Amino acid sequence: MNFKNLLTDDRAVSPVIGVILMVAITVILAAVIGTFVLGLGDQVSESAPQASFSFDFEANGSSFNGQAGDIVNVTHEGGETLEASNINVEGDNSTNTLSGTGFSGTISSGDSAGFNKVDTGETIRVIWTNPAGGSTNTIARATAPQ
Incomplete structure (x- = not known):
């Protein structure tokens, strides 16, 4: 070999x-x-959009749309432009439903919406719903001061 x-x-x-x-x-x-x-x-x-929101809470005695009570102003600070039809702002208190102006049309940086009937200690969430269906994502959250 x-x-x-x-x-x-x-x-x-x-x-x-x-x-x-x-x-x-x-x-x-x-x-x-x-x-x-x-x-x-x-x-x-179809992943959740990347957007930043700020929350301004105003305590009792403030008024928004002629209604007295605790309110929150939610402002789009930056990130992707969103469609208002895909955005919902909700509180975790099941006895009250947030009401107010809400967002409309296209939401871009600087757009703001006000909601009242916010309870102290309540967590407010900005929820995005997938337009193709099937999923929702919380893209921002804040808790009202005590």
Whole structure:
């Protein structure tokens, strides 16, 4: 047996590597095509928007829209422009429903909306609803002072 020929003979390496690469490429293509065929690609693009909101709480004695009581002014500080139809402002107190002007149209930086019937210690949330359906995300929250 000639050891010099055994160490320099590499004819079998190239076909094995070629087969492994072809299988890897086939698996990757199948995964990408399967993702879009099953509709999973649409869900990836519909993630919650990135936006910043500030909350200004005003205690008893203040009035908003002619109604006295605790109010909160929610202001869009920056980030993505949002559609008001996809935004809801809610409190965690189930006995009162927030009321007020709300947002309308397109919400961009600097837009503000006022809501009354806020209880002390209540957590106020800005909730985004996916227009494609199926999911909601809290994109901002604050708690009213005690």
